[in-house]
Amino acid sequence: MTEPQGRAPASPASPVDVAGSPAGPDAPGAAAPRPAPPPATRLSRLGEVPHLGLVAALALLAVVGLVTVPDTFASASNLVGILSLAATIGVITVGATFVIIGGGIDLSVGAVMALASVWATTLATQSYGPLIMIVCAVLVGAGAGLVNGLLIAYGRLVPFIATLAMLVAARGLAQRMSDRRTQLVQQGNQAIVDLSTTRVLGVPVLVYIFAVVVAAGWVLLNRTTFGRRTYAVGGNPEAARLAGIDVRRHTMWLYALSGLCCGIAAVLIMARTTTGSSTHGDLYELDAIAAVIIGGTLLTGGRGSIVGSILGLLIFTVITNLFILNGLNTSDQLIAKGLIIVVAVLLQRRSLRSPT
Amino acid sequence: MSAVTPLLQMKGIVKRFPGVRALDGVDLEVLPGEVHCLLGQNGAGKSTLIKVLAGAHRPDEGVVTLGGEEVRPASPIDAIRLGISTIYQELDLVDGLTVAQNVFLGHEPSRLGFVGRSEVGRATRGLLTRLGHGEIRPGTEVGRLSPAAKQVVSMARALSRDTRLIVMDEPSAALAHDEVANLFRIIRELTAQGVAVIYISHRLEEIREIGDRVTVLKDGRTVAVGLPAKTTPTGEIVSLMTGRSVEHVFPPRPAPGSHEGRPEVLRVEDLAVPGVLSGVSFSxxxxxxxxxxxxVGSGRSEIIEAVYGARRFTGNVLLEGRPVGRGGTGRTVRLGMGLAPEERKSQALLLDQSVTRNISLAGLGRYSRLGWLDRRREAADARSLVERLDVRPGDPDRPVKTLSGGNQQKVVLARWLLNERRLLLLDEPTRGVDVGARAELYAVIRELADSGIGVLLVSSEVPEVLGLADRVLVIREGTVIHQGDARDLDEHRVLDMIMEGGAL
Incomplete structure (x- = not known):
């Protein structure tokens, strides 16, 4: 990939906008028939306000952590633990963000990840060594995603149904391949496990992998034609089609991308648990979709961001962490998560409401 | 007139949205049994005013009285109970339900919670027959109906309730000529029964024909109240709406025959779509x-769709000698066609997204190097197009949904200007666009043609076709019944040809 162009010149302008923004949106004369063009970034600044809300929520949770469990919460090992925990679903969330912005839904992510982990840890695959295991996991994930994409784009199945079918089928195939047994990563393939145990600057390698996937996802969504088309296809498929975009092919690739992310997530879960299992990733689809929704992506498509999704996911992960550290009931934790989804969406709806 | 008690009075209505005063002190007075026309450019506040009346917005200031009593409709249901029905411009029907279900949606006659289905069907049939459209079957799914038929269903829905006031927002926009006549017949029947109608339209000739009085809005304020609809000079109305006078609406045309030697951009031979079009040839x-x-329904939109590759056809469509074939819209766009579709909002625009992103949508390839977007060049091109077409407000980062209809249409045209186009297909380019902005669009379209682009234009408004086009094809029942220079035709003759032998 080439270097991001046009980034550097954009940044000097931003502090000015931040300074000017409190008065900006409500300034009198904003509705004058022919206003002088306001600074280019003002509206995009406004668009980031939901992120501010998410950051504030995350900060609030951190304060709760610092107050209730001051010693353990802020410790380096706990923070690294949070990120390691977030990494697996985080990678899946990146793919899910694309699918949902593109107007679809992928329910099969957890099952596809499980299938990829099982396929990569069969004795046959393991005999080729860790590199082939990784390639296998990624290819299985991408392949399952491609099947989803073909069914939805060219078979004209509703995404909910196609991926629901994949969820069930992939889980079943994973059970069949593994005989419902948990498959251990063998001694000779410890390189896989090393991804979670080897630390660089105190942070496990798998967290770096998570970061790279997030960064790549951000770039793909915000700086490439693929990303731009994703917004168009999700926002108004008919307009995209009439503008000459191949909506079906694009839709197919979105699901393949989601599958690819599941394959990468499978590698991370193998590293963290040292196993491949058909039970991995149970209900991950719900966590991933919830994170995307909390992050401000519209379930109807056309609007959303990677950063929001990741913040949404971190909020979820920190809550889990706080409940565990405080020795609270995990059932209460689920209730809290449910409430957060509702509150987040209600708040976003308010901020989106605008005159027509 | 002042002896009659007004049915509806709105006084000093103010409605603010963040950063905008959409309504800034509007007065409106409607008498029982009159057709009161509301005029104003897009963005003048007509839609907001209607929504206040319909209970969709609450005014920040002002008083609404209905039949002498002050009312504050807090929700659409409230407004309906008060006897105010609204037929919106963007039809608010549920596509998945049947005609009858839509007509009685929200007030189904029921017994112990069970909907009386046969009763609903019967009542719906009665309403549709009264509207002159007995052929629409109550059991048909609304999604399968044409826009014109949907309009009729909306009307039936308004009539299915006890209504004192019907608000119609551009009811004729989706209707063909004879259907408009039918609409007017219905309106006259309603007003004779004492129902008042607030009628919004951009077509002045309709207002002359059906209207009693006119109120003009501009920039959220009332600038004229209760002008006589039949006798107020057009020039006066237009200058009230725009604040300036518009005389020459259509740009000058090049001399007849001046295109003779130019190369053919599009050649259509024996185009046919089963059941819709047959033997259509032109260039x-x-x-x-x-x-x-x-x-509407004559096949003119289907010609555009087939040429653009959005519809299967038989016959030959050649763009600069190359067959369009079956590659779909991807191929036609690559070959150099562009389309401004009929339904701007649902077919052309990404409403939430910026003007820039809407302009670049079909030309992303230009800014892409290995998939990477050159956003600086994209922004620069969008800005220069915004300036060239005088899109207002001139801020390319504004979400396109905040623009008026005319400016949105300019954004769609800008999209195709960005790429070298050989042929532009314009389907109803001025629908929902006010008089002042129309003139600007006409100028832009002519300018595009003068730059060497071929333009194929579809419009329901015959004067628009005659005023703007060089050559006119008259389409009836899927065939071309006349081809000729636009200057040799007048509106009367074209209408005769279109309607000869019964409409549709």
Missing amino acids: VRAGEIVGLAGL
Whole structure:
């Protein structure tokens, strides 16, 4: 990939906008028939306000952590633990963000990840060594995603149904391949496990992998034609089609991308648990979709961001962490998560409401 | 007139949205049994005013009285109970339900919670027959109906309730000529029964025909109240709406025959779509504007769709000699066609996204190097197009949904200007666009043609086709019944040809 162009010149302008923004949106004369063009970034600044809300929520949770469990919460090992925990679903969330912005839904992510982990840890695959295991996991994930994409784009199945079918089928195939047994990563393939145990600057390698996937996802969504088309296809498929975009092919690739992310997530879960299992990733689809929704992506498509999704996911992960550290009931934790989804969406709806 | 008690009075209505005063002290007075026309450019506040009346917005200031009593409709249901029905411009029907279910949606006659289905069907049939459209079956799914038929269903829905006041927002926009006549017949019947109608339209000739009085809005304020609809000079109305006078609406045309030597951009031979079109042949030369005149349902939109690769057809469509074939819209766009579709909002625009992103949508390839977007060049090109077409407000980062209809249409045209186009297909380019902005759009379209692009234009408004096009094809029942220079035709003759032998 080439270097991001046009980034550097954009940044000097931003502090000015931040300074000017409190008065900006409500300034009198904003509705004058022919206003002088306001600074280019003002509206995009406004668009980031939901992120501010998410950051504030995350900060609030951190304060709760610092107050209730001051010693353990802020410790380096706990923070690294949070990120390691977030990494697996985080990678899946990146793919899910694309699918949902593109107007679809992928329910099969957890099952596809499980299938990829099982396929990569069969004795046959393991005999080729860790590199082939990784390639296998990624290819299985991408392949399952491609099947989803073909069914939805060219078979004209509703995404909910196609991926629901994949969820069930992939889980079943994973059970069949593994005989419902948990498959251990063998001694000779410890390189896989090393991804979670080897630390660089105190942070496990798998967290770096998570970061790279997030960064790549951000770039793909915000700086490439693929990303731009994703917004168009999700926002108004008919307009995209009439503008000459191949909506079906694009839709197919979105699901393949989601599958690819599941394959990468499978590698991370193998590293963290040292196993491949058909039970991995149970209900991950719900966590991933919830994170995307909390992050401000519209379930109807056309609007959303990677950063929001990741913040949404971190909020979820920190809550889990706080409940565990405080020795609270995990059932209460689920209730809290449910409430957060509702509150987040209600708040976003308010901020989106605008005159027509 | 002042002896009659007004049915509806709105006084000093103010409605603010963040950063905007959409309504800034509007007065409106409607008498029982009159057709009161509301005029104003897009963005003048007509839609907001209607929504206040319909209970969709609450005014920040002002008083609404209905039949002498102050009312504050807090929700659409409230307004309906008060006897105010609204037929919105963007039809608010549920596509998945049947005609009858839509008509009685929200007030189904029921016994112990069970909907009386046969009763609903019967009542719906009665309403549709009264509207002159007995052929629409109550059991048909609304999604399968044409826009014109949907309009009729909306009307039936308004009539299905006890209504004192019906608000119609551009009811004729989706209707063909004879259907408009039918609409007017219904309106006259309603007003004779004492029902008042607030009628919004951009077509002045309709207002002359059906209207009693006119209120003009501009920039959220009332600038004229209760002008006589039949006798107020057009010039006066237009200058009230725009604040300036518009005389020459259509740009000058090049001399007849001046396209003779130019190369053919589009050649259509024996185009047919089963059940819709047959044996359609014509060509468009570089720099020429060819207009298609015909009723809704005559096949004119299908011609555009087939040429654009959005519809299967038989026959030959050649763009600069190359067959369009079956590659779909991807191929036609690559070959150099562009389309401004009929339904701007649902078919052309990404409403939430910026003007820039809407302009670049079809030309992303230009800014892409290995998939990477050159956003600086994209922004620069969008800005220069915004300036060239005078899109207002001139801020390319604004979400396109905040623009008026005319400016949104300019954004759609800008999208195709960005790429070298050989042929532009314009389907109803001025629908929902006010008089002042229309003139600007006409100028832009002519300018595009003068730059060497071929233009194929479809419009329901015959004067528009005759005024803008160089050559006109008259379409009836899926065939071309006349081809000729636009200057040799007048509106009367075209209408005769279109309607001869019964409409549709």
